[in-house]
Amino acid sequence: MDEESHARLSSRPPPFGSYAQPVDTVRWGIIGVGDVTEAKSGPGFQHAQRSELVAVMRRDGAKAADYARRHDVPRWYDDAEALLGDPDVDAVYIATPPDSHRDYAVRALEAGKPVYVEKPMARTTRECEEMLAAAERARLPLFVAYYRRSMPRFATVKELLDGGAIGQVHAFRVENFRPTPAVGEQVPWRLRPGISGGGHFVDLASHTLDLLDHLLGPVTQVHGHALNISGISQAEDTVSGTFQVGSAVVGTGLWCYAADEDRDLVEIIGTEGSLRFSSFGQEPLRLRTGAGVREIEAPYPATVQQPLIQAVVDELTGVGASPSTGASAIRTARVVDALLAEYRTEYGLTFR
Structure with a gap:
């Protein structure tokens, strides 16, 4: 999917979750709450305007529960499908190592959730292409955490x-x-x-x-x-x-x-x-x-990813645009x- 395709998709009212029109607040779920989510990114979803962090997932349930407790997140899961099936999760941030980026991104997009994925977008250009193809099929935007673009x-x-x-x-x-x-x-x-x-x-x-x-x-x-x-x-x-x-x-x-x-x-x-x-x-x-x-x-900034997270939320709520997308990130790949x-x-x- 090229820049023009991404612009065409993201210019429409975001068709995620059960909403037909832009929502006032994007409710986020995180897959993979490791070190990067402690200070660099996780708090950004809670501090950004029109954004809430409502669920987290990690395969180690005890660690997922601990993260949720420490960061005041309402729900936690030890299974990605459970988080993807949560009707209160509008969009998904994937913060796992790169070997699972393609798989989780495709599954999230197929579940009707826009995706914000950690960098690098995936291990190879081919995997990035598969992610972009899934976004095109789902008619949903795909964003990548090259956050220096917004710092x-x-x-x-x-x-x-x-x-x-x-x-x-x-x-x-x-x-x-x-x-x-x-x-x-x-x-x-x-x-x-x-x-x-x-x-x-x-x-x-x-x-x-x-x-x-x-x-x-x-x-x-x-x-x-x-x-x-x-x-x-x-x-x-x-x-x-x-x-x-x-x-x-x-x-x-x-x-x-x-x-x-x-x-x-x-x-x-x-x-x-x-x-x-x-x-x-x-x-x-x-x-x-x-x-x-x-x-x-x-x-x-105190939370380095927050400016880009805000730009992503702005795009999903129809009031702005993100400078980092799958279409731009694949060029780096x-x-x-x-x-x-x-x-x-x-x-x-x-x-x-």
């Missing part, structure tokens, strides 16, 4: 770029380094490609790649190479890439998660200056022009797949 920090970046603060953009570079993570007897799921789709590159770099899509436009050409330096799992830990956006912007990226330092840099270069910022930090933006260097404060294609073949990594 005030990066809204400021976009305003500067769109306003011509550095002239015409013609290049960018990305660097993201972290030391090799300590791994015990059990390799974390984020480093197990069968579950996550890859390693920290898939988990972290997808945020930056999606943000660049939002800031500069879709990537039109991409070439890359991936290696496994640390050997702590089958996941890639060092990736390089070259990019072209449209016909006039080129870029490079280097991601190393087996380094001896932490580094987090995005630099966008224009004809009249440059703009530097980090994807994961909160230090000021650094704008360089002929007038000198200016630092611009751009902190995170295609870029990730292109960068890792040779690596996955070399290591025999296949996905259903």
Whole structure:
């Protein structure tokens, strides 16, 4: 489903639950109440306007019950079908690891519930395509938690770029380094490609790649190479890439998660200056022009996903639109797949 199709579907009154017209409040259910839902996302569904969190599900019923108690959620389940069948749940947030995103999203859409799914959208482009096809069949919107698209920090970046603060953009570079993570007897799921789709590159770099899509436009050409330096799992830990956006912007990226330092840099270069910022930090933006260097404060919100959650609720209640959809997120999946294609073949990594 392309952008035009998504716009066509989401422009109609949201036909979810038992409602024929937009509702005043979206009642959410969460599938998978793990760590990400504790502070980054879960409270956002309770604090957003016209939004309520009414049910949560986790296969471990005791943990689901504990989450519901601690967060004042009325109901909990240990079975996804029970939550999907709850008539008081209007829309579903899927916060499980990526290997189950496709399955839960399709089931939720078939149950008549719009979906907001964690990033990455799925492990591969093919799985993303199946999710979009299910949304098309159900005539329901599908949203993805690339929440940087709505964060005030990066809204400021976009305003500067769109306003011509550095002239015409013609290049960018990305660097993201972290030391090799300590791994015990059990390799974390984020480093197990069968579950996550890859390693920290898939988990972290997808945020930056999606943000660049939002800031500069879709990537039109991409070439890359991936290696496994640390050997702590089958996941890639060092990736390089070259990019072209449209016909006039080129870029490079280097991601190393087996380094001896932490580094987090995005630099966008224009004809009249440059703009530097980090994807994961909160230090000021650094704008360089002929007038000198200016630092611009751009902190995170208390609940980082809340601005995007609000945008999703706005779309579902007919008063706005979300900047992050399945149609935009699949472009990031295609870029990730292109960068890792040779690596996955070399290591025999296949996905259903």
